[in-house]
Amino acid sequence: MSDCLFCKIVRDEIPCRKVYEDDEVLAFHDINPVAPVHFMLIPKLHLDSLAEAEDAHVALLGRMLVLAPRLAKQQGLDNGFRTVINTGRGGGQEVFHLHIHVIGGGNIPPMVRRS
Ligand code: AMP
Numbered sequence: 795m796s797d798c799l800f801c802k803i804v805r806d807e808i809p810c811r812k813v814y815e816d817d818e819v820l821a822f823h824d825i826n827p828v829a830p831v832h833f834m835l836i837p838k839l840h841l842d843s844l845a846e847a848e849d850a851h852v853a854l855l856g857r858m859l860v861l862a863p864r865l866a867k868q869q870g871l872d873n874g875f876r877t878v879i880n881t882g883r884g885g886g887q888e889v890f891h892l893h894i895h896v897i898g899g900g901n902i903p904p905m906v907r908r909s
C-alpha cells in the first residue's frame with residue numbers, strides 16, 4: 795500500500811520513535827499520545843483493519859498480543875496498561891493500517907462512561 799501512512803513508516807519513508815521491530819512487527823510511539831506511555835504495535839503486512847483479518851493472520855496477531863505486555867513492561871508500565879484496536883469508521887479508526895494501541899501511566903479513565 796504505497797500511500798498508507800503506517801506502510802511508509804515501515805519502509806522508513808516517514809520517521810517514527812521506534813519501540814520494537816522484527817521481521818513481521820513494528821512498534822512505535824504515538825505522535826499524539828493520550829497518556830504518558832502510548833505506543834502502537836503494527837504488522838508490517840498491510841491490513842486495513844481487524845475486519846480484514848483472516849485465519850492466515852492468526853499467528854501474526856497472536857505474536858502481536860504476546861508482545862504487547864512485554865513491550866509495555868519495557869516502557870515502564872509495571873502496573874498494567876490498556877490495549878485498544880479501533881476498527882473501521884464506526885470504531886473511530888483514523889489510520890487504515892491495523893494497529894494495537896498500548897496506553898498506560900498516569901490515570902487511565904474508565905474506557906466507557908455510563909451515564
Ligand atoms: P486510530 O484512531 O486508532 O486509527 O489511531 C491512529 C493513531 O495514529 C492516532 O492515535 C494518531 O495520533 C497516530 N498517528 C498518526 N500519525 C502518526 C505518525 N506519523 N506517527 C505516529 N503516530 C501517528
Ligand code: ZN
Pocket residue numbers: 795798799800801802839840841890891
Ligand atoms: Zn499500510
